[in-house]
Amino acid sequence: MPLEEWKRPFFSEKMPVCALRGCWLSFCLVDESGDGKAYGGLAYEVFDSAGQQYKGRLNGDGFAKLENQYRGPTVLIFEAAYGRRDDYYSTLQRRSRYPLPITELQVRAEQTRFVRADGERTERNPAQQKAGRFYQVEVRDLVRHAAHLPPLAPRIFRPQRHALKMMADLGFGPSQSTLAGVVLFPNQHTVLEIRPLRALRPVLSIDDQFCALNLYQLALMATLSYCDFGQEPRTQPVDQVCFPLGPSVGRFFSEELSGYQEAWKVDAEQVQRFYPLYEDVPYSKRFEVLPFDPELYEQNRPAQGEAQEHPARLHFFDDQKHGTDTQAFISHHDEVILISVRGTAGGADALRDANAHQVAFSDGFGKAHEGFYKAYRAMRDFVLFYLDQFYVGQRVLICGHSLGGAIALLLAEGLRRAPDRDYNILLYTYGAPRAGDSEFTDGASALVHHRIVNHNDPVPSVPAPWMNTTAKIWIPGAVVLFSNPAPGGLLFALGLVRLTGNPYQHHGAQQHFMPILLPDGTQSSVLWTPGCESIEDAACKRALRLNGDMPDRANLIKQLVQNGHHSMVVGYIPAAWATLRRWQQTLETHGTLVTSREFELIDKALFTMQHQLREQRKKLDLHRPANQRGYEHHEPLSQEVDRLKDSRDRLETLRWRRLQARDVYGSHTSSPTLQTSLKRWFTHPKNRELNQVASIPPPPDDGWGKPQTLDIDSIT
Structure with a gap:
C-alpha cells in the first residue's frame, strides 16, 4: 500500500522502514565557524528504525560514519555525562539540591564562541557546502533532560522535530518518556552546527x-x-x-x-x-x-501540594x-x-x-x-x-x-x-x-x-x-x-x-x-x-x-x-x-x-x-x-x-x-x-559620550531629578 502523504518527506517506497540492512549515514558536529575540533572524541548514541543501538566516538574533527545499519531514519543523541570530578561542573552535578544532568556535549558547547559578538546566528556556515543536510541545533536538541538549559534561539535551518515525533508515534527508535535527539536520514551526510552555550552576566x-x-x-x-x-x-x-x-x-x-x-x-x-x-x-x-x-526532582512534583x-x-x-x-x-x-x-x-x-x-x-x-x-x-x-x-x-x-x-x-x-x-x-x-x-x-x-x-x-x-x-x-x-x-x-x-x-x-x-x-x-x-x-x-x-x-x-x-x-x-x-x-x-x-x-x-x-x-x-x-x-x-x-x-x-x-x-x-x-x-x-x-565630565542624562518633562541649590536653612 502506498505510503501516506504525511510520511513521504521521511520515507519512500524504495526505502521503507523494515528489518533490512545495507544503508549508511555520516554526521559531523561543528561550531559556528565550521570547525569540528571542539567536539572531537565525543561519545554518541544512535538508534535505528529497528531500535538497534550503536555507540561510538566522533573523530578528532567531530565526524562519524555508520554503515550497514537497519534502513530508515535514525535518532542521534549525546547523553554521556561529564566525567571530571574536580571542577565547578562536578560541583553542579553532585550538589545535594538540584544536581544538574550535565553532559560532555554541554561542556564542549560552553567552550565554543559565537562568530557574531551579539550572539545572533550567522547566515551560512563553511561546513554547509559539504552537507547533504544541514541543521542548526542546540544542546537541548540532543539530550533528554533539558530543563536546566536555555530556551531555543531563533534559527533558519531547524532539525525536523516532527520527524522525531513521527518515529515515536510509530514506535521506532529508542523508548523514551520525552522526545530527544535529532533524526538523521540514510545515505546522507548531515552537518549539525551546535550553537555555543554561552550566557551574559x-x-x-x-x-x-x-x-x-x-x-x-x-x-x-x-x-x-x-x-x-x-x-x-x-x-x-x-x-x-x-x-x-x-x-x-x-x-x-x-x-x-x-x-x-x-x-x-x-x-x-x-x-x-x-x-x-x-x-x-x-x-x-x-x-x-x-x-x-x-x-528529575521529587520536590518539583505537583503531588507535593503546598510544599x-x-x-x-x-x-x-x-x-x-x-x-x-x-x-x-x-x-x-x-x-x-x-x-x-x-x-x-x-x-x-x-x-x-x-x-x-x-x-x-x-x-x-x-x-x-x-x-x-x-x-x-x-x-x-x-x-x-x-x-x-x-x-x-x-x-x-x-x-x-x-x-x-x-x-x-x-x-x-x-x-x-x-x-x-x-x-x-x-x-x-x-x-x-x-x-x-x-x-x-x-x-x-x-x-x-x-x-x-x-x-x-x-x-x-x-x-x-x-x-x-x-x-x-x-x-x-x-x-x-x-x-x-x-x-x-x-x-x-x-x-x-x-x-x-x-x-x-x-x-x-x-x-x-x-x-x-x-x-x-x-x-x-x-x-x-x-x-x-x-x-x-x-x-x-x-x-x-x-x-x-x-x-x-x-x-x-x-x-x-x-x-x-x-x-x-x-x-x-x-x-x-x-x-x-x-x-x-x-x-x-x-x-x-x-x-x-x-x-x-x-x-x-x-x-x-x-x-x-x-x-x-x-x-x-x-x-x-x-x-x-x-x-x-x-x-x-x-x-x-x-x-x-x-x-x-x-x-x-x-x-x-x-x-x-x-x-x-x-x-x-x-x-x-x-x-x-x-x-x-x-x-x-x-x-x-566624551564630555569632559559625564553629565546626568536629562530627566523626563516632569522635572524629576532636577538639581537644586544646596540649602539647609530652617533645619531647626
Missing part, C-alpha cells in the same frame, strides 16, 4: 573597596527588585515553567541573559536605556535560575503571609550570590516605614526600627534556606533601595552573625533610611557597607533620631510635635536632638551624589564622601517645604517616597551611570575627579551651609538666659559646623585625586575579559 566586583562599577551595576539590580518574578504559571506548575513577559526578574536571568540577549529594561516605566556591563561566560557560570523538572518547589518560590520572596509585603530576589553563580531587596512600593510598605518604634535586634547588638526589623525577620529563613543549598564560598552581595536598603542592612548584619556560618558580605544601599540605633551601628562596624545618597533624596533623613516617640520634644525656643504639628509647621531637628535612649544613626561609608547645575545648563553630579549628615538631611526639609507638612507618620513617609529625587530610574541610576563614565574618563585622561568650576560651586554651597548653622546657633543662644549661653549648650550644632569644615577639606582632595583602575572596576581590573566586556558596553552610542 552582570560584571560585579567582589572587593571590599567601593568602585564605580558596582555603584552602577547594583543600582540596576536594586531597581530590578521592583519587578515581578514573571513566572507562568505563577504557582503550582505541572510540567514546565516559562517567563513570557518583561521586565521581570525571571525573564531577565532565565531567558534574556541565558539567551545571550543584552537586557536593559529593569523597570516597567523605564524609557532611557541603561545597559549593565556584561561579561560573556560559560552558560553554567551564569546567574542561575534553578530548573523545574518533575521527572512544591519551583523557581518563583526559590528565587523570589513576596511575603503576604506575615503582612509585611516584603519583596526580594536571590540568584547566584560560581563567584557571587546576589540578593536584592525591594524598596517602598505600596500602602503596607509606607505603614511599615512609618513604624519608627525601636525593638531589640535579636541577631546582634542594639535596637532596630520595628517596621524594618519585622520585614527582615519575615525574609530571613527564605535567604538562609537558599544559602544552605547553594553557598559554596561565594561573596554574598546584597543591595537595596529605600526601604529595601534598610532591610538589606539588617539582613546583611544578621547573615554576618548567623551561627555556624561564615558568609562574606558586601552591601550597597541606595537612598536608605536609618535602620538602627547607635549601638546597632557600633556593633555592625565590621560590616562592609557602601551607602549611596542622592543629594535631592529626602528619605535617607528618616527616621529622624527623635522619631521613636510621639511625645513633645523640647528644644531651645521651639516645640516639635510629631503626631500633631503646630500651625507653623513641622520643625526638624535632624541629628541635633538626643532623647532618652540611643538615637537612630546611619551605618556605612556614605557616598553622596552632589548635584550641580553648570553655567551652560548642563546637569552634573559629583560623587564624594562629605562626612556629615546635614547635607543629606537638608533634602528632607526641602521636600517638606516644597510639598507641605503632613500630620502623621504614614502620610509623611508616603510624601517623601513619592518625591522624584528618590526614584532609581530618574535619580540614582542616571547619577551612577554619570559617575562611572566620569571615573572612566578620568582614568583615561589621568585627570581629576572635579573640574575647577565644579569645585568652586560646591565649596561656595558648603561655605553657605556653615554660615547658616552658625547663625542658627546664635538664634538658639538668644533664647537662653545670658549666664547659660555658649558653645557647650549647642554642642551638636557646633560639631556639625566642624564636620562641614572637614567636608570642605575632603572636597579639596578631589581636585588632586588621581584614580586607579581598581577604583573604577574593583576586582575586575585584572580580569582578562574586562576589555571585551567594555567593548560590548561601548557599542551602545550613549556610553561613548
Whole structure:
C-alpha cells in the first residue's frame, strides 16, 4: 500500500522502514565557524528504525560514519555525562539540591564562541557546502533532560522535530518518556552546527573597596527588585515553567541573559536605556535560575501540594503571609550570590516605614526600627534556606533601595552573625533610611557597607533620631510635635536632638551624589564622601517645604517616597551611570575627579551651609538666659559646623585625586575579559559620550531629578 502523504518527506517506497540492512549515514558536529575540533572524541548514541543501538566516538574533527545499519531514519543523541570530578561542573552535578544532568556535549558547547559578538546566528556556515543536510541545533536538541538549559534561539535551518515525533508515534527508535535527539536520514551526510552555550552576566566586583562599577551595576539590580518574578504559571506548575513577559526578574536571568540577549529594561516605566556591563561566560557560570523538572526532582512534583518547589518560590520572596509585603530576589553563580531587596512600593510598605518604634535586634547588638526589623525577620529563613543549598564560598552581595536598603542592612548584619556560618558580605544601599540605633551601628562596624545618597533624596533623613516617640520634644525656643504639628509647621531637628535612649544613626561609608547645575545648563553630579549628615538631611526639609507638612507618620513617609529625587530610574541610576563614565574618563585622561568650576560651586554651597548653622546657633543662644549661653549648650550644632569644615577639606582632595583602575572596576581590573566586556558596553552610542565630565542624562518633562541649590536653612 502506498505510503501516506504525511510520511513521504521521511520515507519512500524504495526505502521503507523494515528489518533490512545495507544503508549508511555520516554526521559531523561543528561550531559556528565550521570547525569540528571542539567536539572531537565525543561519545554518541544512535538508534535505528529497528531500535538497534550503536555507540561510538566522533573523530578528532567531530565526524562519524555508520554503515550497514537497519534502513530508515535514525535518532542521534549525546547523553554521556561529564566525567571530571574536580571542577565547578562536578560541583553542579553532585550538589545535594538540584544536581544538574550535565553532559560532555554541554561542556564542549560552553567552550565554543559565537562568530557574531551579539550572539545572533550567522547566515551560512563553511561546513554547509559539504552537507547533504544541514541543521542548526542546540544542546537541548540532543539530550533528554533539558530543563536546566536555555530556551531555543531563533534559527533558519531547524532539525525536523516532527520527524522525531513521527518515529515515536510509530514506535521506532529508542523508548523514551520525552522526545530527544535529532533524526538523521540514510545515505546522507548531515552537518549539525551546535550553537555555543554561552550566557551574559552582570560584571560585579567582589572587593571590599567601593568602585564605580558596582555603584552602577547594583543600582540596576536594586531597581530590578521592583519587578515581578514573571513566572507562568505563577504557582503550582505541572510540567514546565516559562517567563513570557518583561521586565521581570525571571525573564531577565532565565531567558534574556541565558539567551545571550543584552537586557536593559529593569523597570516597567523605564524609557532611557541603561545597559549593565556584561561579561560573556560559560552558560553554567551564569546567574542561575534553578530548573523545574518533575521527572528529575521529587520536590518539583505537583503531588507535593503546598510544599512544591519551583523557581518563583526559590528565587523570589513576596511575603503576604506575615503582612509585611516584603519583596526580594536571590540568584547566584560560581563567584557571587546576589540578593536584592525591594524598596517602598505600596500602602503596607509606607505603614511599615512609618513604624519608627525601636525593638531589640535579636541577631546582634542594639535596637532596630520595628517596621524594618519585622520585614527582615519575615525574609530571613527564605535567604538562609537558599544559602544552605547553594553557598559554596561565594561573596554574598546584597543591595537595596529605600526601604529595601534598610532591610538589606539588617539582613546583611544578621547573615554576618548567623551561627555556624561564615558568609562574606558586601552591601550597597541606595537612598536608605536609618535602620538602627547607635549601638546597632557600633556593633555592625565590621560590616562592609557602601551607602549611596542622592543629594535631592529626602528619605535617607528618616527616621529622624527623635522619631521613636510621639511625645513633645523640647528644644531651645521651639516645640516639635510629631503626631500633631503646630500651625507653623513641622520643625526638624535632624541629628541635633538626643532623647532618652540611643538615637537612630546611619551605618556605612556614605557616598553622596552632589548635584550641580553648570553655567551652560548642563546637569552634573559629583560623587564624594562629605562626612556629615546635614547635607543629606537638608533634602528632607526641602521636600517638606516644597510639598507641605503632613500630620502623621504614614502620610509623611508616603510624601517623601513619592518625591522624584528618590526614584532609581530618574535619580540614582542616571547619577551612577554619570559617575562611572566620569571615573572612566578620568582614568583615561589621568585627570581629576572635579573640574575647577565644579569645585568652586560646591565649596561656595558648603561655605553657605556653615554660615547658616552658625547663625542658627546664635538664634538658639538668644533664647537662653545670658549666664547659660555658649558653645557647650549647642554642642551638636557646633560639631556639625566642624564636620562641614572637614567636608570642605575632603572636597579639596578631589581636585588632586588621581584614580586607579581598581577604583573604577574593583576586582575586575585584572580580569582578562574586562576589555571585551567594555567593548560590548561601548557599542551602545550613549556610553561613548566624551564630555569632559559625564553629565546626568536629562530627566523626563516632569522635572524629576532636577538639581537644586544646596540649602539647609530652617533645619531647626
